[in-house]
Amino acid sequence: xxxxxxxxxxxxxxxxxxxxxxxxxxxxxxxxxxxxxxxxxxxxxxxxxxxxxxxxxxxxxxxxxxxxxxxxxxxxxxxxxxxxxxxxxxxxxxxxxxxxxxxxxxxxxxxxxxxxxxxxxxxxxxxxxxxxxxxxxxxxxxxxxxxxxxxxxxxxxxxxxxxxxxxxxxxxxxxxxxxxxxxxxxxxxxxxxxxxxxxxxxxxxxxxxxxxxxxxxxxxxxxxxxxxxxxxxxxxxxxxxxxxxxxxxxxxxxxxxxxxxxxxxxxxxxxxxxxxxxxxxxxxxxxxxxxxxxxxxxxxxxxxxxxxxxxxxxxxxxxxxxxxxxxxxxxxxxxxxxxxxxxxxxxxxxxxxxxxxxxxxxxxxxxxxxxxxxxxxxxxxxxxxxxxxxxxxxxxxxxxxxxxxxxxxxxxxxxxxxxxxxxxxxxxxxxxxxxxxxxxxxxxxxxxxxxxxxxxxxxxxxxxxxxxxxxxxxxxxxxxxxxxxxxxxxxx
Ligand code: NAD
Numbered sequence: 001x002x003x004x005x006x007x008x009x010x011x012x013x014x015x016x017x018x019x020x021x022x023x024x025x026x027x028x029x030x031x032x033x034x035x036x037x038x039x040x041x042x043x044x045x046x047x048x049x050x051x052x053x054x055x056x057x058x059x060x061x062x063x064x065x066x067x068x069x070x071x072x073x074x075x076x077x078x079x080x081x082x083x084x085x086x087x088x089x090x091x092x093x094x095x096x097x098x099x100x101x102x103x104x105x106x107x108x109x110x111x112x113x114x115x116x117x118x119x120x121x122x123x124x125x126x127x128x129x130x131x132x133x134x135x136x137x138x139x140x141x142x143x144x145x146x147x148x149x150x151x152x153x154x155x156x157x158x159x160x161x162x163x164x165x166x167x168x169x170x171x172x173x174x175x176x177x178x179x180x181x182x183x184x185x186x187x188x189x190x191x192x193x194x195x196x197x198x199x200x201x202x203x204x205x206x207x208x209x210x211x212x213x214x215x216x217x218x219x220x221x222x223x224x225x226x227x228x229x230x231x232x233x234x235x236x237x238x239x240x241x242x243x244x245x246x247x248x249x250x251x252x253x254x255x256x257x258x259x260x261x262x263x264x265x266x267x268x269x270x271x272x273x274x275x276x277x278x279x280x281x282x283x284x285x286x287x288x289x290x291x292x293x294x295x296x297x298x299x300x301x302x303x304x305x306x307x308x309x310x311x312x313x314x315x316x317x318x319x320x321x322x323x324x325x326x327x328x329x330x331x332x333x334x335x336x337x338x339x340x341x342x343x344x345x346x347x348x349x350x351x352x353x354x355x356x357x358x359x360x361x362x363x364x365x366x367x368x369x370x371x372x373x374x375x376x377x378x379x380x381x382x383x384x385x386x387x388x389x390x391x392x393x394x395x396x397x398x399x400x401x402x403x404x405x406x407x408x409x410x411x412x413x414x415x416x417x418x419x420x421x422x423x424x425x426x427x428x429x430x431x432x433x434x435x436x437x438x439x440x441x442x443x444x445x446x447x448x449x450x451x452x453x454x455x456x457x458x459x460x461x462x463x464x465x466x467x468x469x470x471x472x473x474x475x476x477x478x479x480x481x482x483x484x485x486x487x488x489x490x491x492x
Contacts, residue, residue, distance in 0.1 A: 002033040004181060006042060006205055007188040009049035010198030015206075016041035023182060026094035026325040026332075027316055029363040033092075035181045038206035040214040043173070046202040050144040050171040051220045053199030059171065064119035071115030071166060074194035075108035081190065082107075085155060087317075088183045093151065094325040094364070096316045099279060103156055110159045110447045110463075114167035117468055121168070126476075132483030139472040141169035142246055143222035146215045148236070150228040151177035151327050152282045152387075154184050157250075160451070160462040161225045162201065168471035170223070173202045175212055177228075179328045181205040208232065216240060223471060226250070227284075230385075230411075230456050237459075248460030248470050250284065251453060252385040253413030255434065256406035257287030257442060258396075261295045263418035267440060269303045272391070275416060275442040277311055277369050280324050281389035282331070284457075285414035287442055289375075289382055290393045291402055297395055301373060305351050308391075311369045314360030325356075325364035326388055332365035335388030339370060342381035347372035347392065377405050385411070399424060403431045412454030416442040435461075 003020060005012040015036040022031040036042075053059045059067075078085070086100035123137040147161040154176050165172050176184035184203055191201040204211050212232075216224055216239045226236050227250040240247045257275050259268045275287030292300050316324035326332040332355075339353050350373045356366025367389055375382050375392040382392050396402040406415060415434040419425050429437040435453045438444060445451060445463070452461040460470050 001031070004033060004035050004185045004205070006036045006038055006046075007185055007201075007203040008042070008046045009202065010192045012189075015039070016045075021178070021206075023092060023179070024329070025091050026327050027362065027364040029365070033182055035178070035205050038204045038211045040210070042204050042206070043211055043214040043218060046173045046204045047144055047215070047218045047220050049199035050173050050202055053197055054141070054143055054171040057199060058197045059169075059200050064121070064169070067167060067169060068115040068118035070194055070196055071111045071118065071163065074191055074196070075111030075115065077190040077194055078111065078187075079105065079108045085183060085187065088186060089155060089180075090316050092182045093154065093180045094316050094327050095153075095279065096321055096324050098319050098321070103153070107155060107159050110163040113447045114163040114468065117164075117465065118167040121468060121472065132481055134479040134481050136477050138475045138477065140475055142471055142473055143170060144220050145170045145172045145223045145225060145471060146218075146221045147172050147174045148212055148215070148224065148226045148228065149174065149176050149184070151179040152279065152284075154180045155187055157227045158184055158187065160227075160467070163447075164462075164467040165225070165471045166196075166200065168468050170471050171200045173204060173215060173221070175204055175206075175215055178205070178207050212236075213239070217243075219243065222246060224248075225460075225470070233458065246470070248452075248462070249458040250451075250462060251413075251456060251458040252387070252411060253284050253286070253453065253457050254289060254383060254385055254409045254411045255285055255287050255414035255416070256289045256291050256432075257416035258291040258402050258406055258418065258428070259293065259296070259300060260399075260402070260417075260419040260421070260424065261293045262420050264420065264440070265296065265300060265303065268418040269300065269307055271416060271418065271440075271442040272304055273307050273311075276391040277308065277323055277389050278443065280326055280367075282327060282387055283443075285436065285443060286387070287414065287416055288386060288391060289377075289406075289409075290391055291396050291405055292393055293402070294395050294397060301350065301393065305371060308351055308369050308371060312360075313356045313358055313366050313368070315362075323366075323369055323389060325361075325366050329365060331387065332367065335367045335386060335390065338381060338384075338386045338388070338390060339367075342372050342375070342379065342390070342392070345379045345381060346374070347379060347381055348374040350393075352389070377408055383409055399428065403428060407431075407433045410456040413457040414438070414443070
């Protein structure tokens with residue numbers, strides 16, 4: 001059985017506990033590898049090594065341009081290894097090869113973009129109100145960053161954290177999800193190959209309580225950047241507050257995809273289907289609430305169900321598979337339990353609703369693409385994040401009604417607006433309480449554009465220039481240019 005060790009101080013290393021845990025292939029339901037079971041001792045080793053790299057190692061002496069060059073080099077290595085990394089993710093995570101190849105080929109752009117940004121973060125000279133002083137600011141890296149990632153997109157989400165953190169001059173300890181650790185471990189080795197000094201990028205594998213908690217609590221960790229469930233994010237934020245640590249949180253969503261009667265219905269149907277069923281619904285920005293104007297409800301639902309019915313489930317490694325398995329067994333059970341809840345709540349099942357039973361699904365953890373109609377916004381299926389291939393359809397009367405329903409959830413991550421009326425698109429985009437609004441499109445993401453949530457969907461932003469600021473702190477330097485320092489004991 002293949003074993004994946006942790007990656008600390010530029011080297012693979014066995015866990016201090018001597019223990020390992022299994023990782024399963026969600027398509028075959030078989031254990032395919034073992035992962036090092038880390039604990040607080042491994043966390044301390046990784047954080048100490050990241051701290052040494054940050055404060056005294058060669059990394060701390062590098063210019064911002066040199067850091068940028070290293071980021072470019074690692075981008076090239078990721079491009080070289082895109083297929084190998086994609087295959088690993090497909091096996092460990094059940095993600096579609098068709099999606100992963102594209103994603104791994106796109107990942108280098110984050111390293112090129114933030115590599116380019118590294119030496120363009122400038123301070124300012126302040127036009128002070130006080131004569132006799134020269135005042136300027138510096139943007140300095142925070143220090144050791146703990147990057148904690150979920151199972152749904154390990155390499156992409158780690159990249160959203162690592163690239164800006166390294167560009168800022170920080171060092172990183174990554175804690176991948178216990179369900180999907182393998183790809184992150186292999187990924188980290190590329191940083192050493194690219195020439196990053198030991199300790200700049202480390203990976204500690206294991207469970208939330210054994211690794212995540214001690215990492216958050218470690219006094220040398222100055223910033224926590226987390227993507228995952230809102231309940232975990234809340235616990236991390238509380239723990240971090242006790243030591244005044246910086247925190248960014250990318251949490252869940254219950255994103256509305258709003259279709260007005262004047263929309264291009266063919267486009268909107270495609271956008272609604274890909275908005276929820278891409279990545280088997282396991283994305284934080286999944287358009288899991290479809291808001292339909294009453295006048296087009298029946299026509300739209302017909303077209304939607306007809307298209308969704310054609311989705312091809314099967315082996316995620318096949319390029320023509322469109323819906324893969326759910327990534328983890330607990331998540332598979334959770335998704336099925338939400339189907340039961342929605343049925344009990346009185347929603348009308350329009351499609352799916354069962355575990356995938358097609359022969360192509362084998363022993364995999366498949367759930368049929370499922371659509372519920374007649375959902376009211378106060379049902380659990382409309383308020384709670386399922387994180388699976390379940391779509392809830394809700395009717396609305398007019399623009400005000402649509403906005404009110406869209407905002408009536410505690411989350412605020414993504415949102416979609418389908419209309420040909422430009423004035424309406426601008427009005428609605430302004431009124432939606434969400435970090436991202438897509439008009440006549442859904443799910444577009446770029447390294448250049450800010451990504452993050454309103455309300456319970458999180459704190460801080462990833463991607464774009466905003467992201468690098470999450471890893472910097474400002475220092476204000478005052479220089480006396482000739483004012484005599486007065487005797488403080490002489491009253492004037
Ligand atoms: P999770 O919160 O259970 O786990 C995420 C990570 O946190 C894992 O690495 C886990 O081991 C670790 N962890 C668990 N307890 C911890 C603790 N006490 N201290 C520190 N670390 C701890 O989430 P998940 O089940 O892996 O991922 C699915 C969730 O992630 C969904 O709710 C989804 O909405 C959310 N998500 C959000 C985004 C986003 O960008 N907003 C992206 C992807 C996923």
